[in-house]
Amino acid sequence: MSNTSAVTGARKSGGKGSFSLIQLLLEGRAFFALIAIIVIFSFLSPNYFKLSNFLTMSNHVAIYGLLAIGMLLVILTGGIDLSVGSVLGLCGVFAGFLMQGIEIPAAGVILYPPVWAVVVLTMALGAFVGFVNGALVAWFKVPAFVATLGSLYVARGVALLMTNGLTFNNLAGDPALGNTGFDWLGFNRLFGVPIGVIVLAVVALLTGLTLMRSSFGRWLYAAGGNPRAAELSGVPVKRVQISVYVLSGICAAIAGIVLSSQLTSAGPTAGTTYELTAIAAVVVGGASLMGGRGTVNGTLLGAFVIGFLADGLVIIGISSYWQTVFTGAVIVLAVMLNSIQYGGQGKRS
Amino acid sequence: MTTQVTDETPHGIPDDPEIVLAARNVAKSFGAVQALKGVNFDIRRGQVTTLFGENGAGKSTLMKILSGVQRPTTGELILEGRPVEINTTVEARDLGISIIHQELSLAPNMNVRDNIFMGREIRGPGGVNFAEEERQTRALMKELEEDIDPLTKVEDLRLGQQQIVEIARALSVNSRILIMDEPTSALSASEVEVLFKVINDLKTKGVSLVYISHHLEEALTITDHAVVLRDGVMTAYAPRNEIDLEWIVRNMVGENFDLGSPPTGHEMGAPALELKGLTVPATASAGNAVDGLDLTVRAGEVVCIYGLMGAGRTETMECVAGRLNATKGEILLHGQEVSHLSIAERIAAGLVLVPEDRQRDGLVQTMTVGRNLSLASIGNFTKGFLTNLRAEAGIIDRSIREVTVKTDGPGAAIGSLSGGNQQKVVIGKMLATKPSVILLDEPSRGIDIGAKAEVFRILADHAKDGMAVVYSTSEVGECLAIAHRIIVMRRGKIAAEFTHDVTKEAIMAASGESLVA
Numbered sequence: 001m002s003n004t005s006a007v008t009g010a011r012k013s014g015g016k017g018s019f020s021l022i023q024l025l026l027e028g029r030a031f032f033a034l035i036a037i038i039v040i041f042s043f044l045s046p047n048y049f050k051l052s053n054f055l056t057m058s059n060h061v062a063i064y065g066l067l068a069i070g071m072l073l074v075i076l077t078g079g080i081d082l083s084v085g086s087v088l089g090l091c092g093v094f095a096g097f098l099m100q101g102i103e104i105p106a107a108g109v110i111l112y113p114p115v116w117a118v119v120v121l122t123m124a125l126g127a128f129v130g131f132v133n134g135a136l137v138a139w140f141k142v143p144a145f146v147a148t149l150g151s152l153y154v155a156r157g158v159a160l161l162m163t164n165g166l167t168f169n170n171l172a173g174d175p176a177l178g179n180t181g182f183d184w185l186g187f188n189r190l191f192g193v194p195i196g197v198i199v200l201a202v203v204a205l206l207t208g209l210t211l212m213r214s215s216f217g218r219w220l221y222a223a224g225g226n227p228r229a230a231e232l233s234g235v236p237v238k239r240v241q242i243s244v245y246v247l248s249g250i251c252a253a254i255a256g257i258v259l260s261s262q263l264t265s266a267g268p269t270a271g272t273t274y275e276l277t278a279i280a281a282v283v284v285g286g287a288s289l290m291g292g293r294g295t296v297n298g299t300l301l302g303a304f305v306i307g308f309l310a311d312g313l314v315i316i317g318i319s320s321y322w323q324t325v326f327t328g329a330v331i332v333l334a335v336m337l338n339s340i341q342y343g344g345q346g347k348r349s
Numbered sequence: 350m351t352t353q354v355t356d357e358t359p360h361g362i363p364d365d366p367e368i369v370l371a372a373r374n375v376a377k378s379f380g381a382v383q384a385l386k387g388v389n390f391d392i393r394r395g396q397v398t399t400l401f402g403e404n405g406a407g408k409s410t411l412m413k414i415l416s417g418v419q420r421p422t423t424g425e426l427i428l429e430g431r432p433v434e435i436n437t438t439v440e441a442r443d444l445g446i447s448i449i450h451q452e453l454s455l456a457p458n459m460n461v462r463d464n465i466f467m468g469r470e471i472r473g474p475g476g477v478n479f480a481e482e483e484r485q486t487r488a489l490m491k492e493l494e495e496d497i498d499p500l501t502k503v504e505d506l507r508l509g510q511q512q513i514v515e516i517a518r519a520l521s522v523n524s525r526i527l528i529m530d531e532p533t534s535a536l537s538a539s540e541v542e543v544l545f546k547v548i549n550d551l552k553t554k555g556v557s558l559v560y561i562s563h564h565l566e567e568a569l570t571i572t573d574h575a576v577v578l579r580d581g582v583m584t585a586y587a588p589r590n591e592i593d594l595e596w597i598v599r600n601m602v603g604e605n606f607d608l609g610s611p612p613t614g615h616e617m618g619a620p621a622l623e624l625k626g627l628t629v630p631a632t633a634s635a636g637n638a639v640d641g642l643d644l645t646v647r648a649g650e651v652v653c654i655y656g657l658m659g660a661g662r663t664e665t666m667e668c669v670a671g672r673l674n675a676t677k678g679e680i681l682l683h684g685q686e687v688s689h690l691s692i693a694e695r696i697a698a699g700l701v702l703v704p705e706d707r708q709r710d711g712l713v714q715t716m717t718v719g720r721n722l723s724l725a726s727i728g729n730f731t732k733g734f735l736t737n738l739r740a741e742a743g744i745i746d747r748s749i750r751e752v753t754v755k756t757d758g759p760g761a762a763i764g765s766l767s768g769g770n771q772q773k774v775v776i777g778k779m780l781a782t783k784p785s786v787i788l789l790d791e792p793s794r795g796i797d798i799g800a801k802a803e804v805f806r807i808l809a810d811h812a813k814d815g816m817a818v819v820y821s822t823s824e825v826g827e828c829l830a831i832a833h834r835i836i837v838m839r840r841g842k843i844a845a846e847f848t849h850d851v852t853k854e855a856i857m858a859a860s861g862e863s864l865v866a
């Protein structure tokens with residue numbers, strides 16, 4: 001067998017040249033697209049290339065990015081989570097509801113939970129919805145598309161019921177009640193960076209580490225690539241499936257908290273159609289909807305591409321109808337490039 | 350090592366009208382990997398040309414080029430004296446060339462009939478003429494002496510039956526040139542016999558065939574011309590009457606291999622695996638696939654399970670590994686009942702299965718060679734939350750060397766490996782978990798004799814260190830390799846039990862199989 005390894009060694013040093021340049025462009029496409037978007041809009045509008053604008057845009061991206069990271073985990077296992085937009089809305093409303101105080105009629109008191117408790121409870125709600133999704137998919141074998149489509153409606157409906165269709169406007173809390181600080185998330189900055197963006201960065205970092213370096217991350221890729229083989233290799237496929245929906249629900253809850261804090265209001269229709277933006281970001285970032293392929297870096301870039309593009313179109317004053325058209329075109333282009341990239345590998349297999 | 354090229358190696362433009370399809374100077378590279386390095390190859394009218402070669406020699410690649418699946422980097426194809434370009438499988442079909450792929454290419458969610466006529470449905474007055482398609486499918490199944498209903502879904506069939514469907518599909522095209530890339534890797538001896546009858550029929554009808562197999566003796570019985578490929582180069586070429594088994598082996602790997610003998614000189618330990626009255630219901634039909642099976646395997650013992658397809662070997666193994674549930678019976682691992690454990694827990698306890706169908710159950714196609722190899726032993730290099738990359742690289746390197754996977758490196762895509770090397774990855778992955786009991790369902794499927802000998806040697810070595818080894822096979826010769834004991838299964842029960850000194854004939858008779866000449 002020694003001559004075999006000698007042969008492979010020689011092969012490796014063989015010429016690659018132009019082949020790898022195309023590969024590089026293809027693999028880094030989201031990155032190059034982002035640069036192109038920044039350059040083009042900077043030319044078109046003097047207001048685009050400004051720090052203040054970048055910060056504003058990043059605040060928007062933070063929301064999409066959080067949803068997209070949760071979505072990525074689900075998509076990696078070969079599923080899809082259509083409920084994230086509704087969960088975002090529901091969790092925002094739930095947080096707003098908690099900030100108004102919980103009336104306990106029996107004791108005749110109104111309880112004002114501190115902000116940290118509001119955050120924890122809201123994340124728990126997101127996790128719960130995710131758990132229901134995951135259980136439906138893993139245990140009851142409901143197709144992910146259908147299960148999460150159901151939760152999309154239910155969560156939105158519950159949000160509307162909770163508020164009767166109205167919006168909570170008073171989220172600031174009251175120093176006398178000890179529940180101030182909710183708007184800190186949306187408005188404050190740490191070293192000049194909006195808190196929302198920092199939250200996104202932390203979530204992305206943790207997720208990236210999980211995917212690249214933990215056994216759970218490896219299980220996720222395996223379960224998405226071939227669940228039968230993964231199971232026979234000792235991967236707890238069902239547990240992995242449920243976990244990703246729970247994590248996606250938590251991400252959506254965090255996004256809901258950040259968004260309502262940014263808006264200083266929590267409305268039941270917040271986040272409508274955001275699930276599609278999140279899916280778009282994941283796909284633009286190079287993940288495969290069939291499962292098993294995708295990275296956090298790519299997804300983040302995808303979120304930035306979509307966010308910066310949308311905001312840029314607003315800044316240069318293009319009609320919102322055209323914005324929709326452009327966004328759609330970018331998504332289709334990205335998926336096309338995906339199939340070129342994976343098509344090449346597919347032929348090998 | 351000297352590569353011997355006999356004078357008969359084809360070259361130049363074929364002027365012989367007997368040569369239907371010829372490849373001249375065909376080379377194929379995948380990135381930096383050169384799979385074929387200028388090969389000349391002839392297919393003769395009405396004859397069987399058999400292609401021999403190690404795993405990764407380039408056999409499948411050459412066949413894919415001949416059938417329009419892949420295009421050569423350089424070189425040309427000559428069909429009946431005229432240069433042709435074959436760009437797609439449809440073009441190949443129109444030229445009368447069809448192929449049976451090594452890795453099955455069926456749609457599992459569709460039924461047998463629709464798979465056979467996929468892409469060339471028979472038109473009737475009201476759309477597709479399903480009745481006619483079904484009639485033809487039945488006729489094909491009759492020809493192949495196989496009891497498969499045309500309306501069964503392919504995913505409900507056993508692997509061997511799926512292979513029959515794949516063969517039937519290629520036969521139904523009525524092509525002039527038929528390429529078979531390891532068509533028998535999941536077939537039992539009697540099914541192979543039927544296939545060979547079909548092949549001989551085709552020959553008399555003037556159909557030209559290419560045949561690839563790692564079952565050398567079997568392949569020799571139908572060979573008219575033998576060709577040996579080695580590392581992408583054609584090294585030998587000769588008509589049947591000039592060659593024998595030894596010639597093939599010498600040209601393929603350079604030395605003669607035997608499949609080893611049962612490991613001796615070590616103490617057999619306590620019972621490692623005990624099955625008591627194991628009963629597993631059949632998945633597709635009523636009745637039991639495994640019917641009250643009793644089996645004890647001791648530490649350090651190697652047991653071979655032989656049987657026809659449908660004898661219940663796969664079901665037994667899948668039940669022991671935790672994929673299927675038993676309705677009755679006990680599974681004891683080192684004296685402990687494991688029936689309630691999950692697959693993962695059984696792996697952790699030292700009980701692992703190397704599955705039969707590598708594409709469906711063995712490999713994660715989206716992951717690299719390295720990550721496939723380390724998937725099952727991930728717990729061994731994870732501390733707390735994080736995996737240890739260095740430890741993982743060590744495990745991967747060791748596995749690649751232990752089972753000698755021919756690859757560009759651990760980062761290569763799993764699909765870039767040849768079929769046999771993919772099989773070695775599946776075996777290596779489970780060995781890396783350091784099991785105490787290993788079950789292997791047809792471990793030699795698709796691997797060359799050199800690798801087969803190596804796999805058996807590895808298993809024998811592990812048995813010496815106290816591992817209990819159970820493997821199944823449909824090739825009698827492999828029963829007599831390293832097994833201390835040979836169990837013959839028939840209809841879910843143990844039909845006979847032999848020690849190493851039994852004859853092939855006795856084993857086959859016990860399995861209920863008619864003797865192959």
Ligand SMILES: Nc1ncnc2c1ncn2[C@@H]1O[C@H](COP(=O)(O)OP(=O)(O)OP(=O)(O)O)[C@@H](O)[C@H]1O
Pocket residue numbers: 347348349379382383384402403404405406407408409410411451755756764765766767768769770795797
């Ligand atoms: N798509 C691909 N990308 C990269 N390398 C490839 C690809 N397809 C085949 N190869 C390489 O080409 C070589 C020949 O592969 P091929 O599948 O033709 O072997 P084979 O003779 O059919 O082996 P086996 O007996 O194992 O089926 C191998 O080294 C394999 O790794």
Ligand SMILES: [Mg+2]
Pocket residue numbers: 408409410451530767768769
């Ligand atoms: Mg092959």
